Amino acid sequence: MSRYLRPRLPGAPIFFTVALARRGGTALVDHVGLLRAAVAQTRAERGFHIAAWVVMPDHLHCIWILPEGDCDYSTRWRLIKARFSRGLPMGARRESHVARQERGIWQRRFYEHHIRDEADMAAHLRYCWWNPVKHGFMTRPEDWPYSSYHRDRAMGWSVW
Template identity: 75%
Template sequence: MSRYRRPRIGGASIFFTVALARRGDDLLLREIALLRAAMARTRAERGFRIDACVVLPDHLHCVWTLPEGDADYPTRWRLIKARFSRGVPIGERRASHCRRAERGIWQRRYWEHHIRDEADHAAHVRYCWMNPVKHGFVEAPEEWPFSSIHRDIATGRRWAR
């Protein structure tokens, strides 16, 4: 089993990219309600703030802030991925998925970046908002329905400076 060197900073803000195993699939959008339910249940049990989130067909980006003294984001992602995976039919799996009792839906790893300061935080929130534009799905971030930008506009929250 791999041992990752990850910062263990309680209360940190962290940017994540989490992707499906099959790039080009649209499973996350087809099953958006299931993904939202998995994230909501995990948030209710383990508490964390979602500062920004955007869901694209085959990957998602989030900025989370963990509770003070808590650095356990790997467990949160494991729960979200498992809860989502249990709700979709088992597809084609490689032998390595079977050996590990995996459904083969998600890439095993994800990318994380610990936010350094307010400017870094604002840049990563903007990245979430702009990602659907970058991928050519929409011309303006507000046009993408699967983004926290709508919540932030409605509440008047302004992360970006």
């Protein structure tokens, strides 16, 4: 069995990509309220700051900043995924999903990247904001409703 060694850098901003098990679906935008509730409940229990977030139909990207001295983002993702999944009907499951008591909605792993500096942060913010355009859903980031772009621009953030 593979063992993933994840870096432990408390306080560092972290960029994540998290995807559904079956790409091409629309569960995340179809049930965005359920996703928001799962995130809100997890944040209430295990606080973290959301620097950026974009929800696509079958995956999401975000940047989190955990509290100083805390680097346990894996537990937070486990809770968010489980809470979201419990609100959906059981999907088609492989034998390995049954053995692990998984619903088969999410990919098991996620991608994370610890932000190195201001330029890296700006690049990943832009990536989040422009992802709906990249995938052809919109021609401008401000037209995508499931993005922190609106909050970020209202606060005066610009990374152009």
